[in-house]
Amino acid sequence: MPATPSVAVIVVAAGSGTRLGLNRPKAFVEIAGRTILSRSLDPVRGMAEPVSIVVVVPEALVAETAAGLDAAVVAGAATRQQSVAAGLAVVPEGTEIVLVHDAARAFTPPEVFDRVVAAVRATGHGVIPGLPVTDTIKGVAADGTVRDTIDRSTLTAVQTPQGFPLGQLTEAYRLAAGDFTDDAALLREAGHPVSVVAGDGRSFKITTADDLGRAEDLLRRSLPTMRTGVGVDAHAFSTDEGEELWLAGLFWPGERGLSGHSDGDVVAHAICDALLGASGLGDLGSRFGTADPELAGAHGEVFLRRTRQILAAEGFTVGNVSVQLIGNRPRFSPRKAEADALLSAVLGAPVSVSATTTDGLGSVGRGEGLTAIATALVVGVTRSG
Ligand SMILES: Nc1ccn([C@@H]2O[C@H](COP(=O)(O)OP(=O)(O)OP(=O)(O)O)[C@@H](O)[C@H]2O)c(=O)n1
Numbered sequence: 478m479p480a481t482p483s484v485a486v487i488v489v490a491a492g493s494g495t496r497l498g499l500n501r502p503k504a505f506v507e508i509a510g511r512t513i514l515s516r517s518l519d520p521v522r523g524m525a526e527p528v529s530i531v532v533v534v535p536e537a538l539v540a541e542t543a544a545g546l547d548a549a550v551v552a553g554a555a556t557r558q559q560s561v562a563a564g565l566a567v568v569p570e571g572t573e574i575v576l577v578h579d580a581a582r583a584f585t586p587p588e589v590f591d592r593v594v595a596a597v598r599a600t601g602h603g604v605i606p607g608l609p610v611t612d613t614i615k616g617v618a619a620d621g622t623v624r625d626t627i628d629r630s631t632l633t634a635v636q637t638p639q640g641f642p643l644g645q646l647t648e649a650y651r652l653a654a655g656d657f658t659d660d661a662a663l664l665r666e667a668g669h670p671v672s673v674v675a676g677d678g679r680s681f682k683i684t685t686a687d688d689l690g691r692a693e694d695l696l697r698r699s700l701p702t703m704r705t706g707v708g709v710d711a712h713a714f715s716t717d718e719g720e721e722l723w724l725a726g727l728f729w730p731g732e733r734g735l736s737g738h739s740d741g742d743v744v745a746h747a748i749c750d751a752l753l754g755a756s757g758l759g760d761l762g763s764r765f766g767t768a769d770p771e772l773a774g775a776h777g778e779v780f781l782r783r784t785r786q787i788l789a790a791e792g793f794t795v796g797n798v799s800v801q802l803i804g805n806r807p808r809f810s811p812r813k814a815e816a817d818a819l820l821s822a823v824l825g826a827p828v829s830v831s832a833t834t835t836d837g838l839g840s841v842g843r844g845e846g847l848t849a850i851a852t853a854l855v856v857g858v859t860r861s862g
């Protein structure tokens with residue numbers, strides 16, 4: 478059983494998007510073929526450390542969102558604060574730091590998430606990203622006349638993700654007496670300190686039609702790059718009869734296991750190599766050395782998740798993967814659908830596994846081991862300036 482990550486990220490996406498005015502929940506509006514929610518999860522997956530993810534969506538969209546998403550998905554409520562509370566209720570036990578993030582800030586770079594986590598760890602209290610206010614700010618009376626000019630040198634426009642020690646955030650939500658527009662306000666009400674770290678211009682909140690236009694422009698100025706890669710892996714069957722067989726992320730009872738530093742899952746390993754190669758980010762050997770004790774006996778799913786994170790940190794998402802297993806046993810076809818579904822969910826993209834034999838030729842044909850060959854398509858973004 479993998480340990481609970483110390484950080485959880487709640488992505489709130491249950492708003493109706495009234496100010497955007499598209500008669501559709503805002504997070505489910507598409508920009509260049511992908512929803513705002515889906516885009517907002519890219520940087521979360523690109524964070525430096527593995528995190529638990531909780532996504533909060535309108536009740537009617539919970540089942541649809543949960544299908545194929547590697548995250549807990551729960552129903553939100555009438556206000557942002559109530560939606561955060563719904564997400565907070567399912568944060569895994571053992572979590573130390575919680576980040577609350579607006580799906581509407583879909584282009585926040587991963588380094589902002591990492592910066593907030595580092596500052597929460599360093600200070601032991603709440604941390605929010607913010608930018609100095611650049612406009613002159615006026616107090617205006619109800620009749621439209623200017624009342625006064627507010628000293629902007631003390632003002633900060635705050636963004637998300639906002640990070641807090643879990644205990645402080647839970648307590649602040651338990652004590653909350655009013656409805657606030659951000660989580661830091663609840664923490665201050667509960668008497669906890671909150672500090673500001675640098676935010677990022679790309680972290681703007683998609684609120685109005687103008688903001689949506691800005692998001693579309695941002696993507697238009699980005700050139701999508703498609704790249705393909707190939708990966709091959711082979712492992713001999715173990716001489717230890719008690720060794721379990723793990724293949725394509727699945728356990729195969731009664732089948733002879735493969736030897737190797739990890740569980741020897743050739744399908745998962747070939748996929749990782751294809752993805753890393755396609756992205757120009759090295760290979761399995763250079764990324765996951767045998768010196769790492771955490772990887773001793775690790776299942777293929779661990780390598781696949783880490784590979785997805787490595788890609789996401791460099792702005793790549795998985796397009797699709799096709800992989801062929803070569804060997805005499807196990808008979809793969811009865812579990813193909815199960816394998817495809819598991820691997821697709823882990824990578825967030827279609828994965829198709831097929832199997833063949835070598836007609837008795839070579840070491841694989843003699844039943845000495847298994848081989849897998851994978852091809853992968855990755856999609857990246859190159860900023861054009
Ligand atoms: N009841 C709500 C309201 C807001 N949010 C989320 O909180 C973030 C910030 O809210 P905002 O940008 O104000 O979104 P909406 O409430 O959808 O916008 P509007 O006020 O225009 O309806 C968004 O990601 C939104 O989905 C939420 O999860 N539940």
Ligand SMILES: C[C@](O)(CO)[C@H](O)COP(=O)(O)O
Pocket residue numbers: 557579635636637658659660682
């Ligand atoms: C949390 C937030 O994004 C910080 O700027 C903001 O307060 C949410 O604003 P809204 O009132 O829900 O639009």
